[in-house]
Amino acid sequence: MAYTPKTNFPILTKRIPTRPWGDERQRHIVRYDEYVETGGYVGLRKALSMAPGDVTEVVKEAQLRGRGGAGFPAGLKWTFLPKIEDVNSPGPRYLAVNADESEPGTFKDRLLMDFDPHLMLEGIAICCYACRIDKAYIYIRGEYHHQAQVVEEALLEAYHHGVFGGAGLMNGSDTATGAPWKVECYLHRGAGAYICGEETALLESLEGKRGWPRVKPPFPAVQGLFGKPTIINNVETLAHLPSIIENGVEWFTAQGTESTIGGPPSYGTKLMGLSGHVNRPGVYECDLGIPLRTFVEEYGAGMRGGKKFKGAIAGGISTGVLGPDQYEAELDFDIGRKYNVLGLGTACPTIFDEETDMVAVARNISRFFKHESCGQCTPCREGSGWLFQLLSRIESGEARTKDLDLALEIATGMGAMPGTTICGLADGNNWAIRTIMNKYWGEFEARVQPTFVPVTMSVGAAANG
Amino acid sequence: MAWVAKPSATEQIERRDEPYLTQEMCDQLSRDILPRYETKMGALLPTLHMVQHAHGWIAAQALEEIADFLDLAPAEVLDSASFYEEYWLKPKGKHLIAVCRSIACEICSHAEVTEACRKRLNIGVGETTEDGKFTLIELECIGACGGAPAALVDETLHENVTPQRIVELIDQARDHDAL
Ligand SMILES: Cc1cc2nc3c(=O)[nH]c(=O)nc-3n(C[C@H](O)[C@H](O)[C@H](O)COP(=O)(O)O)c2cc1C
Ligand code: SF4
Ligand code: FES
Numbered sequence: 001m002a003y004t005p006k007t008n009f010p011i012l013t014k015r016i017p018t019r020p021w022g023d024e025r026q027r028h029i030v031r032y033d034e035y036v037e038t039g040g041y042v043g044l045r046k047a048l049s050m051a052p053g054d055v056t057e058v059v060k061e062a063q064l065r066g067r068g069g070a071g072f073p074a075g076l077k078w079t080f081l082p083k084i085e086d087v088n089s090p091g092p093r094y095l096a097v098n099a100d101e102s103e104p105g106t107f108k109d110r111l112l113m114d115f116d117p118h119l120m121l122e123g124i125a126i127c128c129y130a131c132r133i134d135k136a137y138i139y140i141r142g143e144y145h146h147q148a149q150v151v152e153e154a155l156l157e158a159y160h161h162g163v164f165g166g167a168g169l170m171n172g173s174d175t176a177t178g179a180p181w182k183v184e185c186y187l188h189r190g191a192g193a194y195i196c197g198e199e200t201a202l203l204e205s206l207e208g209k210r211g212w213p214r215v216k217p218p219f220p221a222v223q224g225l226f227g228k229p230t231i232i233n234n235v236e237t238l239a240h241l242p243s244i245i246e247n248g249v250e251w252f253t254a255q256g257t258e259s260t261i262g263g264p265p266s267y268g269t270k271l272m273g274l275s276g277h278v279n280r281p282g283v284y285e286c287d288l289g290i291p292l293r294t295f296v297e298e299y300g301a302g303m304r305g306g307k308k309f310k311g312a313i314a315g316g317i318s319t320g321v322l323g324p325d326q327y328e329a330e331l332d333f334d335i336g337r338k339y340n341v342l343g344l345g346t347a348c349p350t351i352f353d354e355e356t357d358m359v360a361v362a363r364n365i366s367r368f369f370k371h372e373s374c375g376q377c378t379p380c381r382e383g384s385g386w387l388f389q390l391l392s393r394i395e396s397g398e399a400r401t402k403d404l405d406l407a408l409e410i411a412t413g414m415g416a417m418p419g420t421t422i423c424g425l426a427d428g429n430n431w432a433i434r435t436i437m438n439k440y441w442g443e444f445e446a447r448v449q450p451t452f453v454p455v456t457m458s459v460g461a462a463a464n465g
Numbered sequence: 466m467a468w469v470a471k472p473s474a475t476e477q478i479e480r481r482d483e484p485y486l487t488q489e490m491c492d493q494l495s496r497d498i499l500p501r502y503e504t505k506m507g508a509l510l511p512t513l514h515m516v517q518h519a520h521g522w523i524a525a526q527a528l529e530e531i532a533d534f535l536d537l538a539p540a541e542v543l544d545s546a547s548f549y550e551e552y553w554l555k556p557k558g559k560h561l562i563a564v565c566r567s568i569a570c571e572i573c574s575h576a577e578v579t580e581a582c583r584k585r586l587n588i589g590v591g592e593t594t595e596d597g598k599f600t601l602i603e604l605e606c607i608g609a610c611g612g613a614p615a616a617l618v619d620e621t622l623h624e625n626v627t628p629q630r631i632v633e634l635i636d637q638a639r640d641h642d643a644l
Contacts (some may be wrong), residue, residue, distance in 0.1 A: 092503070104567035104606035142551045143512075145620035186501050189514060192551035194605065208502075208509030208535075210548035226503040275569040275610035282611045317568055350569050351609065364571050368605055427515045 002293045006287045007255045011243050011269050012236065012408035013285045014038070017117045018133055018258050019299065024282070029150055032157040037116040041163070045241030048175045055130035055245065062252040063267055068098050068197075068234030069316065069345050070424075071333045073264070078131050080221035081229050093229040095128055095136040096206060096220075097238060100190055100197035100360040101150075104140055104368060106346040108271040109235040111283045113140070113147040117154035123168055123238030124244060128183040130232055133213050136185040139202050142192045143362070152187050183229065194372040198423045199232040200224075201374065212374050213423035236271055257289030261336050266332035266344075273348035276312070277304045277356070288347075292322065294330060305310050307353035308437040309441065315345030318428025320435030322349075335341045358440040359447055362433055363391040369429035380426035383414035387433060394447050401451040404444055406439050478525035485527035490515055491534055507534045509545055513552055522530075522553035527598040550604075558600035560638045562631070563617040566603040567608035578614050579603060581628035585635050598639065 010021045015038055017026045035041070047055050060075025081093065098121070101109045112120055124136050139147050158164050162171035173179055188206055190196050198207045200214035203225045224230025234245025245253045256267040266288035273283045278300035287294060292312060296302065303309060310323045315331075320341040329339045336343035352361065370384040390407040393399040393400050410431035414426045421427075437444055467543035487502045494515065512535065516527050528546060532539040546552045564570075564579045579590060582601050586594050593600040612624025616635050 101608050102606060105569055105610050106606070107608045108608050112610050141608070143604070143617065144551075146622065184501075189510065190551075190605075191510060191514070191549035193549050205510065206502075206507065207504065208506035208545060210545050226507075228503075273611055275613060277574055281613070314566065348610070350572075352572065356572060361568060361572070364566075364568050368567060443595060 003291055005290065007259075010114065010285055011255075012119065012239055012271055013120070017112060018284060019280075021210075030116045030118065032154070032161055035116070037132065038116055039246075040242075040446060041122055042131075043244075043246040044122050044125050045161075045170060045173070047129055047245045048169060048173050048181075051176045052130050052132060052246075054110055054176075058245060059241065060131070061249045063265055064237065064240055064252070065264070065266065065268075065333060066234055067236035067270065067346075068239070069318070069343075071332070071344060073204060074233060074237050077221065077233075078127075078231060079232065081131055081154060082222070091228055092135055093131070093133050094225040095124060095131070095133045095229055095232070096199070096202055096225060096232045097136060097138040098197060098232055098234045099138055099140040099144070099147075099345075099401045100194075100201060101144075102194040102197050103237075103318060103346055103348075103454055104365075105313055105350040106273060106316045106348040107274055107275075108273045108283050108346065108348055110144065111145065111271060112235055112239055113151055115315075116152075118158065118241065119239045120235050121154060121158050121163065123241040124185055125183060125230065125288050126241040127233065127238055128185075129175070129181050131227070131423075132181075133231065134181075134183055136183060137184070137188045137206055137225075139188050139190060139196070139206060141196075142190045148187060148189055155185060155187060158185070170173060174207060189465060193374075194368075195374045195423075195425060198425065201423070202232065203230065210374075212376055213425075214238045215422055240268060250339070256287050257330070257332050259332075260330075261334050261337060261462065263334055263337065263360070266334065270331075270347050272299075272331065272345070274300045274351070276351035277307065277353035278351050279301065279304055286331070288344075289330050292329045292331060292349060293327045295325075295349070299445055300351070303351070303353055305353070305458075306397060306462065307355065310352045310354045310356055311358070312352060313350040313432075314339075314341045315343070315347045315349060317368065317432050319343055319345035320431040321361075321439060323439035341435060342427065357395075358436055358443050359391070359395045362444075363395045364386070364431045365436070366391045366429070370424065373429075374423075377421040377450065379414040380421050380429070383426070384429055386410055387414075387429070391433070394444060397447055397449075399448045401445070401448050404437070404448055407432065411437065472642045478529075480526050484530055485516055485520055485524055486512075486530040486534060487519075490519070494534070506541070507539060509537070510549075511536060512545055513549075517552060521559070522556045525554070528554075532585050554598075556593075558598055559642070560599050560619055561617070562601045562635065563601060563603075563604045564606070564626075564631075565605070565609070565613070565615045567606035567610075569606070569613040570615060573613035574612040575603075577628050578611065578616060578631050580624050582635065585632050589598075598642065600634065 015030045056078050064074045065071040164185045168182040170181040193211045194212040195201045198213045200213040205211040220230045253267045258265045270286050273406040275281045280301040284299045326339050366388040372386045373380045375381045498511050528542045529539050532542045615624050616626050
């Protein structure tokens with residue numbers, strides 16, 4: 001069945017020319033004036049005319065699911081904060097914007113920060129108003145030097161025009177509650193640690209500590225940054241807010257797709273980053289639910305060199321791989337249950353052609369996790385190291401059949417949340433290696449020498465004697 | 466690996482009279498950065514970034530000065546500083562060449578790019594040239610997978626890098642210094 005996109009206009013990429021709607025060569029940094037001229041900050045104004053609880057209600061009804069990896073409904077997360085009525089009581093609460101984007105294969109948030117930073121800032125303002133938050137930190141990864149500068153400049157503009165700081169949001173506009181709501185927003189730069197993308201490690205890092213994930217509960221909405229109620233949302237999740245508030249729930253739920261397996265729906269469009277062996281890699285905005293094949297062939301202009309599709313990482317290496325027979329997989333939040341991967345992750349697939357050495361892929365991925373494990377939990381710290389050693393041995397042809405079983409056993413044993421490790425990094429390692437080994441077992445087997453098990457037995461006349 | 470053991474407490478550190486964390490930096494931090502965070506420690510990452518930006522690396526003496534400034538124990542500062550890969554606790558070259566080695570880049574021939582750097586600079590990954598001009602490293606995903614192979618030359622990202630291109634970039638940096 002041919003696939004027709006439901007949404008035939010750009011939303012997140014409205015100001016960032018992207019195929020099929022625009023010419024990428026015309027991309028440029030959208031400054032405050034251009035942003036406002038093209039309908040920017042309309043969503044925020046509308047939000048301010050609504051009661052904060054009603055804004056949350058809209059986001060909840062739209063069932064906007066987190067775009068950072070876990071797909072948790074944003075509106076629902078917001079309701080875990082202490083009740084708004086209790087919050088005129090002392091004590092700040094915080095928003096931590098997750099712009100740490102370090103999952104290999106993922107480069108979608110960067111597009112927004114490269115070209116349209118005000119979209120994220122407007123989303124931040126809306127979230128802060130809805131959740132009665134007075135301070136937001138944008139945690140951007142250290143390697144995003146240019147993006148940090150673009151966001152810093154946009155923040156200056158936003159302060160200058162009274163979006164943040166001063167008298168209150170939008171120059172101290174009166175809000176539905178009667179009084180202006182004041183928000184401070186700061187940029188905080190990370191320093192090269194993948195684990196700081198995990199939400200509680202991010203909070204530790206904001207506090208100046210090493211990025212060690214925290215044991216939950218308590219959850220951040222109750223006790224987060226500096227022990228205060230804190231919401232953590234991904235850049236793209238927040239960037240969806242202005243259009244949802246402006247256009248309403250029905251508009252949003254008309255995009256994307258319902259679940260086909262009775263699960264929660266995957267509404268809205270998604271920034272999807274395509275990399276690997278395709279002709280036209282890049283970030284595209286698609287409805288959730290687009291089949292991988294369509295994404296590769298229409299957006300990515302097909303496989304590089306006309307080669308055959310061998311597999312794909314579903315959405316960042318932690319999610320595991322889709323095998324050669326899963327080219328039709330729909331990219332939505334059902335993907336985990338339907339195609340035996342961890343989940344949609346960041347929806348940034350990396351594509352492998354028929355010549356790819358999947359053993360090398362597994363070795364590369366296991367090295368990543370070994371390198372990035374924070375070391376708190378034994379199964380993750382030790383398991384990731386052993387797994388890398390075993391896979392390197394398999395790749396070099398020096399391993400034996402029993403090493404395959406051992407590698408699979410380690411991969412399967414580590415993580416398995418909840419319980420054995422503090423955060424999801426070990427699960428990512430588990431899913432990545434386990435799915436590669438299971439889906440390409442023959443390739444692994446062909447690389448090892450058989451294990452000879454010595455057996456003593458007597459044959460012939462001696463056996464009778 | 467963030468969890469590797471730290472230097473021994475008995476190790477002697479090199480000292481100099483001139484502070485690494487200057488009065489000017491302290492003033493700027495007190496004015497612009499400290500008020501942003503609920504605790505003084507919250508300003509630790511920005512402070513480390515500032516010192517590294519000024520000196521190219523963070524000396525042990527600088528860690529002590531930072532501890533002093535933020536009312537922390539030197540061990541707390543070392544604890545955080547040593548966790549993050551981007552902080553250099555040993556001197557590095559004037560220019561940092563960082564080639565991405567994660568999955569999208571590896572399957573798009575990142576190894577040729579690294580090899581070209583090694584040949585041009587005559588050093589291995591993780592090493593610094595004798596003249597102190599260049600350090601070569603490999604990093605995990607730098608968020609440019611659509612432009613694989615990707616590399617950072619100092620703070621500038623380069624996508625779809627070829628072996629020829631990276632050599633050009635190295636030469637440009639060297640020529641620029643010679644001016
Ligand atoms: C090891 C690990 C790394 C993560 N890295 C990121 C990241 O770089 N960016 C991100 O947005 N979320 C990341 N997450 C997910 C966050 O913990 C969190 O779920 C997310 O930021 C919540 O935002 P959302 O609900 O808007 O998606 C990571 C999770 C884990 C376990
Ligand atoms: S699972 Fe791994 S990365 Fe996560 S807290 Fe434990 S050791 Fe650290
Ligand atoms: S894998 Fe190299 S930039 Fe992402």
